[in-house]
Amino acid sequence: MKIKYIILGLAVITALGISSCGDAEKKSENESTSEVVIDTEEDMEEVQAEFENDSVAKVYEGYLELKDALVQTDASAAAEAASNLQSKLNAMGSEVATIAEAIATSDDVNIQREKFSELTAAMDSLLKNAISGGKIFKQYCPMAFEGKGDYWYSSSEKIRNPYYGDKMLKCGRVEGTIQ
Numbered sequence: 001m002k003i004k005y006i007i008l009g010l011a012v013i014t015a016l017g018i019s020s021c022g023d024a025e026k027k028s029e030n031e032s033t034s035e036v037v038i039d040t041e042e043d044m045e046e047v048q049a050e051f052e053n054d055s056v057a058k059v060y061e062g063y064l065e066l067k068d069a070l071v072q073t074d075a076s077a078a079a080e081a082a083s084n085l086q087s088k089l090n091a092m093g094s095e096v097a098t099i100a101e102a103i104a105t106s107d108d109v110n111i112q113r114e115k116f117s118e119l120t121a122a123m124d125s126l127l128k129n130a131i132s133g134g135k136i137f138k139q140y141c142p143m144a145f146e147g148k149g150d151y152w153y154s155s156s157e158k159i160r161n162p163y164y165g166d167k168m169l170k171c172g173r174v175e176g177t178i179q
Contacts, residue, residue, distance in 0.1 A: 046155045049178075050133035055092045056126060060136070060153075062088050063123060066103065067152055070116055073165035075109040082112070096122045113163050117150045127153065128178050135179050141172040151175065 051057040062085035069077035082103035089097035099119045103112045127136055137154045144150040144163040152162050159172040 045157065047135045047137075049127075049131055049136050049155065051130045052132045053130050055088070056130040059085065059088045059092065059094075059123075060127065063119070063153065064155060066100075066116065066119075067154070067162045068160075070109070070113055070162035071160045071165055071169070073109055075107050075112060078109065078112045078116075079104050079107065094126070096126070109165075114145075116152070116162060117145070120150070120152050123153065131178055135177045137174050138176045138178065139172050140175040141168070143168060143171055153178075 049057075049060060051060065062081065066078055066081040066085055069081045082100045086097050086100035086104055089100055096119065099115055099122055103115045103119065106112050106115070137157055138151055139154050139159060140149060140151050141159075141161050141163050142149045144161075150163060154160070157174055159170045159174075161168055161171050164171055
């Protein structure tokens, strides 16, 4: 009788694990195992954030380019976007530029994703203090970094996970907004 309950318990735990990021295994007809298909801008329902400072607006645009490259699991595009972001951060005199530099000089997408986590944390106060209109969505993936979980920023409520790319493209949820 105990074995029956143990098996039932394991089945429930497995089902919960699979449903926590339910579409991790699902692929649409347009997705292949080697290429991520990102929704068009129309489908993504992007919200433009407005900033009091033009430099911060450019940094945020650079951050989004880097995030999108990581969603695509494209290490070279991520390095290029991080290099551009580093230049924008250097122009502001921001110490955050060193994190962008670490991403730019790496060709390993897993290291880039770890540094992107640091970059996101460092961007928090920069974005919160500078937005004058629109919204920035703070998103969270509970599965990132072996279940530790982590955040990123987006201009859309739709989840496009930079920590897993095509492996768990839609894994995550909106945790808050900056307005």
